[in-house]
Amino acid sequence: MKTLVVAQQKGGVGKTSSLVHLAFDFLERGLRVAVIDLDTQGNASFTLQEFGSGYLASQLFDQDGNAVRSAFAELPEGPLMRLIESDPVLANMEKRSLTDAAGAFKENIKALADCGFDVVLIDTAPALGVSLAAALYAADCVLSPIELEAYSIQGIKKMLTTIANVRKLNTKLKFLGMVPSKVDARNPRHVRHQDELQAAYPQLMIPAGIGLRSSIADALASGVPVWKIKKTAARKATQEVRALAAYVFEKMEIEQ
16 A cells, blocks of 8 residues: 655645545546545545545544554445545644654554555645644655745745655655646746746656646536536646646556
């Protein structure tokens, strides 16, 4: 089983939309997908509510692996998706010891592997807190969507520092790169910022950006992937999202 964290220390950058579409794409590839929503805003939980498991994200910090094994003991065969949804108790995470939180979370990730999932996708809050740090300590890979605006670029600089620090303890953590998100190709500022990022981080920019597409927002609100939206405008968004999913799938080296 492989675990991916989608993280950025700046909100509104397309983090949840990227994660949700990865989940739908991986499901269609025949994978057994667990989605953990650690963001108290609960946007991923809203979009993926039909896949709800009844298990809450805060329980991954409060209960041991046996509770997870019991909750997911009788899953059907074949491809599936299960959501471990956001809940209000996550707001209390900053009162926790990182050592305790990270230890419990890592144990429960191992328990999900025992339950037969192929991949775990983790959405996180747009700030460096205990839950994000715990997720990074347990993960195999991390992906960072980035909006081509000054504040988001400041956020990615902090995120890169965070990842570098986590890798001192979680040496297996692999940074898949930055995904240019909500890109407006007609905006000279976006074009300039993308060129600057490409020059500054040539090895870290993923060659699969996502444009500023209203069809993606329509899809998220409807609880479906963008390729299920019956609009001509959704075709380009579908191509972009599928390209990102194919890139991430390959780089994660997921075994089925």
